Amino acid sequence: xxxxxxxxxxxxxxxxxxxxxxxxxxxxxxxxxxxxxxxxxxxxxxxxxxxxxxxxxxxxxxxxxxxxxxxxxxxxxxxxxxxxxxxxxxxxxxxxxxxxxxxxxxxxxxxxxxxxxxxxxxxxxxxxxxxxxxxxxxxxxxxxxxxxxxxxxxxxxxxxxxxxxxxxxxxxxxxxxxxxxxxxxxxxxxxxxxxxxxxxxxxxxxxxxxxxxxxxxxxxxxxxxxxxxxxxxxxxxxxxxxxxxxxxx
Numbered sequence: 662x663x664x665x666x667x668x669x670x671x672x673x674x675x676x677x678x679x680x681x682x683x684x685x686x687x688x689x690x691x692x693x694x695x696x697x698x699x700x701x702x703x704x705x706x707x708x709x710x711x712x713x714x715x716x717x718x719x720x721x722x723x724x725x726x727x728x729x730x731x732x733x734x735x736x737x738x739x740x741x742x743x744x745x746x747x748x749x750x751x752x753x754x755x756x757x758x759x760x761x762x763x764x765x766x767x768x769x770x771x772x773x774x775x776x777x778x779x780x781x782x783x784x785x786x787x788x789x790x791x792x793x794x795x796x797x798x799x800x801x802x803x804x805x806x807x808x809x810x811x812x813x814x815x816x817x818x819x820x821x822x823x824x825x826x827x828x829x830x831x832x833x834x835x836x837x838x839x840x841x842x843x844x845x846x847x848x849x850x851x852x853x854x855x856x857x858x859x860x861x862x863x864x865x866x867x868x869x870x871x872x873x874x875x876x877x878x879x880x881x882x883x884x885x886x887x888x889x890x891x892x893x894x895x896x897x898x899x900x901x902x903x904x905x906x907x908x909x910x
Contacts, residue, residue, distance in 0.1 A: 668729035668907035670707040672698050673767060673784070675736045676714055676760050697887040698734055698781075704890065705900035707907060714763045721766050730878075730907035731771050733764055735782025735885065739848060745795040752799035754847070765791055777878040777906040779899075782846060785871060785881030792854025792873075800849055800867060807865045816843045817888050823869040829860035830872050830880065834902045835895040842869065842884035849883065878906035 674692040692713060699709040707730070715721055725731065739754040740761050764784070768791045771778045780788045786796055797803040808821065819841020825832045842861075850868040853859070861870030861882070873879035880903065889896035 667706060667708050668904060668910070669727065670702050670709050670730045670732060670904070670907060671712040671724065671728045671767075672702070672709050672732045673734050673760075673764050674711050674714065675734070676757065694734070695887070698732060701887040701890050701900045702732070702904070704897075705904040707904045712767065714760055716759065716762065718766055721763065722770050725767065725770050725774065725776060728776065729910045730777035730779070730903065731767060732903075733768060733778070733780045733784030733787055735784060735845075736760070738783070739798070740783070740786060740790055740796065742796075742798060745790050747795060747798070750798040750802070752802060752847070761787070772873075772876060772879070775876050775910075777903060777910055778876070778880070779878075779903045780871075780881035781887065782844075782883060782885060785883050786846075786848060786850065788879065788881045789850050789854045789857060789871060792857055794854030794857065795851040797849050797851045799847055801847070803851075804849070804865070804867060807867055808863070811845050811847055817892060819843055819889065819893075821863060823861040823863050823884070825870075826858075826860050826862070829858065830878075831860040831870055831899075834898050836898075837895050840893070840895045841889075842882075842886075843888055844869065844884045846883055877910075878903065 674694040677691045702709040738757040742749050764787050800807045820843050822839045823842050824839050856873045856875040857871045859868050860872050863869050869883040871881040886896040886899050
């Protein structure tokens with residue numbers, strides 16, 4: 662692998678149909694990415710690049726072969742339950758099958774290569790699904806007594822606290838027993854996938870973070886740390902640790 666002064670980090674984008682974007686020609690989709698994802702990678706010492714959504718396994722793997730790490734981002738959509746062997750519930754949200762299939766392949770190949778992998782929000786759920794886990798399709802219906810995990814959507818200050826489990830990579834990174842987070846999800850991890858452990862939980866028991874025992878750096882966070890790095894040293898440390906892992910790759 663060619664060594665670079667700074668690691669090249671692929672980030673999965675969202676996709677929007679041309680019908681929803683007046684600035685494009687009719688029939689042409691648009692890839693887009695919140696600038697905060699790229700900014701967090703730049704600030705931590707990496708070089709961010711957008712990974713174009715593709716249905717070609719060959720092209721996806723060729724792209725990842727040139728990278729030192731991958732960030733799988735969140736978005737306003739749900740993973741279709743067939744990917745974790747369940748039927749859709751009535752609260753199932755928007756489905757983006759092209760993006761989902763792409764991200765599942767990205768994660769599968771990254772895991773195979775032991776490429777450093779950071780999942781954010783829906784990216785965390787996708788990591789769990791790739792490794793054979795399942796999801797609660799709607800927290801409010803399936804987890805009695807759970808709080809509203811959508812109420813603090815993308816704020817620059819945390820909406821609630823999560824407890825960081827002892828002995829985990831996340832605990833070694835943030836060096837805190839708990840941190841404030843800003844969740845915006847109506848689904849959450851149900852059954853854990855292979856090799857995964859829980860590293861963060863909310864006060865109501867909802868899983869907010871996962872990591873792999875069998876890979877050098879696989880970290881999934883149900884919240885959006887890219888919105889919190891300016892105010893929280895702990896959140897900034899997450900991206901720093903990820904980039905250090907990418908430098909070692």
